[in-house]
Amino acid sequence: MSKLAYxxxxxxxxxxxxxxxxxxxTADGSTLVxxxxxxxxxxxxxxxxxxxxxxxxxxxxxxxxxxxxxxxKLKKELKKACIGSIQKHYYQDxxxxxxxxxxxxxxxxxxEKNEGGWKIYITxxxxxxxxxxxxxxxxxxxxxxxxxYNAFQEFVSLPALSGLNNSGIPKFELxxxxxxxxxxDFGVVAKNGSExxxxxxxIPLSAVQRPLKEK
Numbered sequence: 001m002s003k004l005a006y007x008x009x010x011x012x013x014x015x016x017x018x019x020x021x022x023x024x025x026t027a028d029g030s031t032l033v034x035x036x037x038x039x040x041x042x043x044x045x046x047x048x049x050x051x052x053x054x055x056x057x058x059x060x061x062x063x064x065x066x067x068x069x070x071x072x073k074l075k076k077e078l079k080k081a082c083i084g085s086i087q088k089h090y091y092q093d094x095x096x097x098x099x100x101x102x103x104x105x106x107x108x109x110x111x112e113k114n115e116g117g118w119k120i121y122i123t124x125x126x127x128x129x130x131x132x133x134x135x136x137x138x139x140x141x142x143x144x145x146x147x148x149y150n151a152f153q154e155f156v157s158l159p160a161l162s163g164l165n166n167s168g169i170p171k172f173e174l175x176x177x178x179x180x181x182x183x184x185d186f187g188v189v190a191k192n193g194s195e196x197x198x199x200x201x202x203i204p205l206s207a208v209q210r211p212l213k214e215k
Contacts, residue, residue, distance in 0.1 A: 001070065003069045004034070007034055007049055007078070009082045009083075009084050009146060010079075011070075011078070014047065015039055019039055021036050022106070024110045030054060032056070034049045035106065035122075043089055044090050048085065048120070049082055049083075049086075050083040050084055050147060051078075051083060056081050059081065060074075102134045102153065103134065104126075108174070108175050109122045110177050116141065118141075119138070121136070121138075122136040125171075125174045127191040132155055133156040133157075135174065135177075135184065135208055136153045151212040151214065152210055153208070154203075154208045158188065172189065173189040175188075184204075184205055187199070
């Protein structure tokens with residue numbers, strides 16, 4: 001895929017440049033969620049878009065050998081394949097209220113179908129600083145020609161991994177999240193100085209219930 005700055009419901013380039021991209025598919029391959037970070041003249045813009053993969057397969061004739069450009073000849077068709085987009089501009093000081101970039105950190109996302117809509121999960125953390133670890137859930141559904149959502153966020157505590165060998169408190173990242181049954185599995189990267197260790201952890205999906213009040 002290329003020209004991902006155009007990969008949204010409007011089909012317009014909404015930033016100066018794309019600096020990070022992540023994506024995930026529902027288990028049945030029917031829906032693609034794409035997260036992007038774009039630079040702007042002031043601050044950053046985060047975008048999250050959902051795509052109907054049945055329409056995308058039809059557009060490209062079921063072949064994935066070539067690069068799919070969202071700003072090229074298929075721009076109009078790909079725009080129609082977009083179910084909806086969410087855009088956030090981040091300038092405010094309270095980074096804990098950021099839906100798509102919690103505490104200035106994005107590490108992974110996953111998506112599952114849910115009663116005619118979707119649930120999207122985002123994990124955070126940074127091996128460079130002791131920022132709060134969070135898991136964010138978005139309950140997304142269609143509304144008109146776009147989408148709407150409710151957001152929830154929970155803090156993650158890792159007491160069993162803190163202060164290992166009395167060597168201080170590691171800095172953690174929650175990476176590679178995947179919905180597995182009724183749980184959200186994710187990798188934990190623990191960095192303490194030059195020492196880096198990795199673990200596998202999970203939480204019940206039902207644990208992410210605290211409403212997120214965005215600024």
